[in-house]
Amino acid sequence: MIKVGLVGYGKAGKAVANVLAQDERFELCWIARRSNKPTATEIPVTRLNKATFSDWLEQYPVDAIVDFSDSEAVLEYGDAVRQRGLILVSAISSYPPETMAYIRDLGQDIRVMSSPNITLGINFLMLAARLLRHIAPFADVGIVEQHFRDKSEVSGTAKRIAETLEVDEDDITSLRLGGIIGHHEVIFGFPHQTVRLIHDSIRREAFGTGAAFALTLLATRPAGLYSYEELLLDMLRQELQGNGEIQGVHA
DSSP states (O other): OEEEEEEOOSHHHHHHHHHHHHOTTEEEEEEEESOOSOOOOSSOEEEOOHHHHHHHHHHSOOSEEEEOSOTTTHHHHHHHHHHHTOEEEEOOSOOOHHHHHHHHHHTTTSEEEEOSOOOHHHHHHHHHHHHHHHHOTTSEEEEEEEEOTTOOSOOHHHHHHHHHHTOOGGGEEEEEOTTOOEEEEEEEEOSSOEEEEEEEEOSTHHHHHHHHHHHHHHTTSOSEEEOHHHHHHHHHHHHHTTOOOOOSOOO
16 A cells, blocks of 8 residues: 655645545545645645655655645655655646756656646547657647636646647647536548547546556656656556556546
8 A cells, every 4th residue: 555645735636635545555644735724634634834844754654745736846845755765746737947857856866757637548648649640740730728717828738748749839729618627639630531639537536546547657666757658658568568467547
């Protein structure tokens, strides 16, 4: 069983907490958040603070940390995580360059997975899109992303897809509509056919199953900074060679 600490307890964090707490492979030991607001959970909760975080880890030791907070939180807990050799799964949509450099440095000593979208489906979509782009570099490519009304910026996942496929970010089509959690679509236009790769996040619990998948794979890896795609590709390679079993996903 992997003991886990969760950083961040917004809408996504709450959904992730529900998934991890119900998965027999994990023990959700605590939640750290910036807010002092009351939290309706029996799990121990602390306020994220660099000065006190090491003491918190001494009182509530864990094997791994899952971060669903903000781009600056890692600067509060990163040193303590490095000192203890913990696993870090980061689901932050984007980091400033200097913070990303800090995360790369953490990867010299510990196992780190950083991805702007931690759902298994979207990372499989990116892997499939990259393969099709390699097979048919002549095809036209369009990227569409749809999210909830209050999301102002262009999806970090869509930007990542564009970067992977060498598509200009200005060519991403964005829609903001009530009731949509997250929709990403990659369209390949051929002379006589089209191929559409689509991923829809139906519930935020998909982030939790994605985090569980990443934790399971990272537990078997050496220190390093990994992308979700790298973990997924390595697992698929083992599966195709008949040397591995798919263990990371539970229904």
